[in-house]
Amino acid sequence: MDLTELAEEVGTSGPITIAGLATRGGPVDGVRAVMAPSGIDWVKTEEMTVQCGAGTPVAELDAALAAHGQAVAIPPTGTVGGALAVGQSGLRRLGYGPLRDTLLQARYVDAAGRIVKAGGPTVKNVTGFDLCRLLVGSRGTLGFVGEVLLRTRPRARFEQWFVSSADPWDLLARLYRPTSVLWDGQRTWVLLEGHADDVRSQAEATGLAIGDPPELPTGGRWSLPPSELANVRGTGRFVAEIGVGIVHHELPAPPREVDPAVVELHRRIKHEFDPEGRLNPGVDVLAAV
Amino acid sequence: MGTLVDDLRAALGTERVRSGPTELSLYRRDASNMAGATEVVCLPASTAEVQACVHIAHRHGTPFVPRGSGTGLSGGAVPLDGAVVIATSKMDRVLSVDHVNRQAWVQPGVLNLDLSRQLAHLGVHFAPDPSSQQTCSIGGNVANNSGGPHCLAEGVTASHVLAVRVVLPDGTLTTLGGEDPEPTGYDLRGVFVGSEGMLGIATEICVRLTQNPPAVETMLMDFATVDDGAATVSGIIASGIVPAAVEMMDQLCLGAVEAYIHAGLPVDAAAALLVEVVGLPEGLRADVERIVAIAEQHHVRSVRVAADEAERMLLWKGRKSAFGAIARIKPNYYLHDTVVPRSKLPEVLAQVYDIARRHDLQVLNVFHAGDGNLHPLLVYDAREPGATERVHHAGAEIVQASVAAGGVLSGEHGIGLEKRDYMSLMFSDVDLAAQDALRRAFDPDRLANPCKVLPSPASCGEITQLGHLPEGTWV
Numbered sequence A: 001m002d003l004t005e006l007a008e009e010v011g012t013s014g015p016i017t018i019a020g021l022a023t024r025g026g027p028v029d030g031v032r033a034v035m036a037p038s039g040i041d042w043v044k045t046e047e048m049t050v051q052c053g054a055g056t057p058v059a060e061l062d063a064a065l066a067a068h069g070q071a072v073a074i075p076p077t078g079t080v081g082g083a084l085a086v087g088q089s090g091l092r093r094l095g096y097g098p099l100r101d102t103l104l105q106a107r108y109v110d111a112a113g114r115i116v117k118a119g120g121p122t123v124k125n126v127t128g129f130d131l132c133r134l135l136v137g138s139r140g141t142l143g144f145v146g147e148v149l150l151r152t153r154p155r156a157r158f159e160q161w162f163v164s165s166a167d168p169w170d171l172l173a174r175l176y177r178p179t180s181v182l183w184d185g186q187r188t189w190v191l192l193e194g195h196a197d198d199v200r201s202q203a204e205a206t207g208l209a210i211g212d213p214p215e216l217p218t219g220g221r222w223s224l225p226p227s228e229l230a231n232v233r234g235t236g237r238f239v240a241e242i243g244v245g246i247v248h249h250e251l252p253a254p255p256r257e258v259d260p261a262v263v264e265l266h267r268r269i270k271h272e273f274d275p276e277g278r279l280n281p282g283v284d285v286l287a288a289v
Numbered sequence B: 001m002g003t004l005v006d007d008l009r010a011a012l013g014t015e016r017v018r019s020g021p022t023e024l025s026l027y028r029r030d031a032s033n034m035a036g037a038t039e040v041v042c043l044p045a046s047t048a049e050v051q052a053c054v055h056i057a058h059r060h061g062t063p064f065v066p067r068g069s070g071t072g073l074s075g076g077a078v079p080l081d082g083a084v085v086i087a088t089s090k091m092d093r094v095l096s097v098d099h100v101n102r103q104a105w106v107q108p109g110v111l112n113l114d115l116s117r118q119l120a121h122l123g124v125h126f127a128p129d130p131s132s133q134q135t136c137s138i139g140g141n142v143a144n145n146s147g148g149p150h151c152l153a154e155g156v157t158a159s160h161v162l163a164v165r166v167v168l169p170d171g172t173l174t175t176l177g178g179e180d181p182e183p184t185g186y187d188l189r190g191v192f193v194g195s196e197g198m199l200g201i202a203t204e205i206c207v208r209l210t211q212n213p214p215a216v217e218t219m220l221m222d223f224a225t226v227d228d229g230a231a232t233v234s235g236i237i238a239s240g241i242v243p244a245a246v247e248m249m250d251q252l253c254l255g256a257v258e259a260y261i262h263a264g265l266p267v268d269a270a271a272a273l274l275v276e277v278v279g280l281p282e283g284l285r286a287d288v289e290r291i292v293a294i295a296e297q298h299h300v301r302s303v304r305v306a307a308d309e310a311e312r313m314l315l316w317k318g319r320k321s322a323f324g325a326i327a328r329i330k331p332n333y334y335l336h337d338t339v340v341p342r343s344k345l346p347e348v349l350a351q352v353y354d355i356a357r358r359h360d361l362q363v364l365n366v367f368h369a370g371d372g373n374l375h376p377l378l379v380y381d382a383r384e385p386g387a388t389e390r391v392h393h394a395g396a397e398i399v400q401a402s403v404a405a406g407g408v409l410s411g412e413h414g415i416g417l418e419k420r421d422y423m424s425l426m427f428s429d430v431d432l433a434a435q436d437a438l439r440r441a442f443d444p445d446r447l448a449n450p451c452k453v454l455p456s457p458a459s460c461g462e463i464t465q466l467g468h469l470p471e472g473t474w475v
Helices: A004-010 A056-065 A078-085 A131-135 A169-172 A196-205 A226-233 A260-273 B004-014 B021-027 B047-059 B113-123 B138-144 B188-192 B226-238 B250-260 B279-296 B310-318 B322-325 B342-358 B387-404 B420-425 B431-440
Strands: A040-044 A050-055 A104-110 A114-118 A146-151 A158-164 A180-183 A188-195 A220-223 A240-241 A246-249 B064-065 B084-087 B092-096 B103-106 B159-169 B173-177 B201-208 B215-222 B245-249 B271-278 B301-304 B331-334 B362-368 B373-380
Touching: A004 A104, A004 A146, A004 A220, A040 A146, A040 A226, A050 A056, A050 A078, A056 A078, A078 A146, A114 A131, A114 B431, A131 B188, A131 B431, A146 B331, A158 B201, A158 B387, A158 B420, A169 A180, A188 A196, A196 B245, A196 B279, A220 B159, A226 A240, A226 A246, A260 B173, A260 B431, B004 B047, B021 B201, B021 B362, B047 B084, B047 B159, B047 B201, B092 B113, B113 B138, B138 B201, B159 B188, B215 B279, B215 B310, B226 B245, B226 B271, B226 B279, B226 B342, B245 B250, B245 B310, B250 B322, B250 B362, B271 B310, B310 B322, B322 B331, B322 B362, B322 B373, B331 B387, B342 B362, B342 B373, B342 B387, B373 B387, B387 B420, B420 B431
Parallel strands: B064 B084
Antiparallel strands: A040 A050, A050 A146, A104 A114, A104 A146, A158 A188, A180 A188, A180 A240, A220 A246, A240 A246, B092 B103, B103 B201, B159 B173, B159 B201, B215 B271, B215 B301, B245 B271, B245 B362, B331 B373, B362 B373
16 A cells, blocks of 8 residues: 555644544544545465555455455454554454454554554564554554554354353353353353354254344443453443453443553653644543543 | 662562572573673562562663563573663462453463463463473563464464553553453553563563363374475465464474484475364364365375374474474574565575575474464584584575565564664664654663664673573474
8 A cells, every 4th residue: 555645644743633434433523634545455365464555444354355265353344444543342352352463564654744664464473562552542643554464364164143041151161262252131142153063062062042143232332351240230231242341331331540650651652652742632542432 | 779789689688689600690691692791680579579679770770681481582581781680480370360251360480381281170271382381481471472383373472461560661560451351541561562571571461361172183294395385384274274283394304303202203205294273073174174185285295193192292292392303413503583474485495495505504494384484493513613604694694585575573582682683674764763662651761671672772782692502492
């Protein structure tokens, strides 16, 4: 992806924001906006990697990967860059790991309008400080991602959602690598993937019935240690991701305190990367979402 | 304020603050061929003691270097410029285990394999399994973002660390990440993993544990050419199978290992692949069939499927003892670590053989073929005049060839000292400045292992290059 235009538009001074498909809050109001390029550069099935512009809709990426029998652990809405900037994983995190583990390499435009490369092109890489880790979830406050290189995985041969009234932790203990286990305080839903015969035997052995996954409440997204999920019962309507700790709740998440030392690190990092505070001004990754 | 050593003794007692010549000589090295120098080694036994050591170093303006088991191969734990060594080997307890949610808090001095052994009864293990796992520590795994053969399917250490309790370079104690999946703010836990001791010292680590698979199949396949083996690996991945591990050994390696462990390995093969798949029975059966079919498409000469756990362990022993076996060929070796795209493996391997030949050296190749992580092993005799120089030149060419093929400088060993001055092969000045900006945010005073990873101002670090690797090194 050619990022020279993006870099020129970002320029070297003045407040600037970045826009995707506005599915995750959208750009900062009243500030000049840029957009990252869109389009798939290549898919390399035998490397399990794909490279695309950060402005590419996730749906387009999914379709391109599906044609090669591959998938990527990015939730299905908006743009690839938007999903990475916000950093929230989808429902398959239990089975496939968090979104942040998908970003292998990124080229971004920094606050000085320069194109910077973070990470590396291979699935195995320990070369220097991993700035891709800093970018995921940074909400555009440290740099505007223009191009990404992602880790893909093969699509499962077969998948099926099941429902049960069994204890979700009992299922978590007995099933081998379920892709997702959801619980609303009474019912448990399980997504199993793999060879169809294996899926059926696991389901039979644990008394699961075929059933559609639940609708998720959208009032708030809570993040709890998975060991505390049992306490969510009685707090309102919710669907919890067992073994992970995300709770899709009808109520907004309770506020959380952040250690002052962590706040200080955030201040220093922001100052190093964007001393004038021109990137997505007013966006504070530590503020309640 | 007393001297540095006095202050450290006041904080830890005399027993765990060492400054005798024998010990200093041991701690000046890691498992690489580089050595530095230090005046004092501390062995804290708690988070509070680690904090005290760092505070004291900070007060005296002295750099410090964290050390796990000292098994690193890139000089990451080598003390430079009078750095205080803060060794975490006394902090070796598993603190708590949540077997329901498969997480545990451990101290940094817990040894990698010990952790998995201690948790085996719960049906889980810690997935990163470097070949040094009998000796390396979890803290070291965090610092180096360690890999290992089973990281192909499972991911490297960063995917298995949820949180770290860290003493920052100014002595402040904090927690990065959390047991919860989306801690507020930047992924500071993620940048800490793989930061090679330059952003602080981890004193407690929350690790993710992986379910032991219900079934395993391990196969050894041999080929008449390296190309056939490499093409088989690409074919397997392209077909949608991600084995738990795919390891390749070339002919010289097979010969050395067979002489050592007598497992009936195919010593006349140009290359052998050790492929392991795990999971549920039907999927496993289908995977094995498909893998063998792909291997046959690429002219596999024979396929040996381990009949039982004992045979599986023997095949793995062969792979993991590749190092010990090498001493039979020449007394010294230099182990390299680069990654190339899988599809470029045959091309880069051919270049590696050519580079070795032009420098009149023998090279063995053992590597994590599944993710393109190459470990060319140059064997030589350091007593031979000029041999060490030829080894270094050959090494530089190997690194350059790997990066030129679209690879990276290091898959597992980290940059440390060894590849610090190669960073510009992969990163521009602007890229490196961004990495330095992150480091500055954590360590404005440049006291945490300051001369590693990033190319430094000229004032940084006098090192000694040793002629040979210490005994017991692994690949």
